[in-house]
Amino acid sequence: MSFARVRALIVVGVLAAIALVFVAVTLVRDTQAGKDTAEACPPGYKLADARLRLPQDIKINVFNATSTTGLAKDVKEDFQNRKFQVLKAGDEPKNKGVDGVAVLRYGPKGVGSYHVLKAYFLNEATREFDLERDTDVVDVVIGSDFKQLATITEVSQALAQGGGGPQLPPQTCADPKLT
Secondary structure, three states: HHHHHHHHHHHHHHHHHHHHHHHHHHHOOOOOOOOOHHHHOOOOOOOEOOOOOOOHHEEEEEEEEEOOOOOHHHHHHHHHHHOOEEEEEEEEEOOOOOOOEEEEOOOHHHHHHHHHHHHHOOOOEEEEEEEOOOOOOOOEEEOOOOOOOOHHHHHHHHHHOOOOOOOOOOOEEEEEHHO
């Protein structure tokens, strides 16, 4: 074996040892472990379900906030073709117009579902979090800029670009029974 190879092996070995030490120190000194679990949850905070769900486990209502007749029915069928559980479809019950692609309304039990659903709108949907909402159903309100739902490939890319996982909304803590 030549001197250059021996030197290269020594350098690689030293770098691997440094990396192992770095990882061990990081794991031992982790001060964030368990910070947003229920044990550290201040009084008045709600437990949130931040698990990423498969489409067949996500319950939604689809509402049309545009002047396009039948849009909610069409979007409902698109979501059903993607295996979502669509409970209701119709016109926006709050009679509010929606500028933009869509509005996603959800509560603490729908945090993970919201994160998946926003990818179907390429992370362009507006979020409306309601701390008092006590159901895991997410309301999908279609807005005036809506064209179509994202393809499976686009959804995967949007999930990858979406910040690494569901972010807990204010005044919520991750439910330790669901992690």
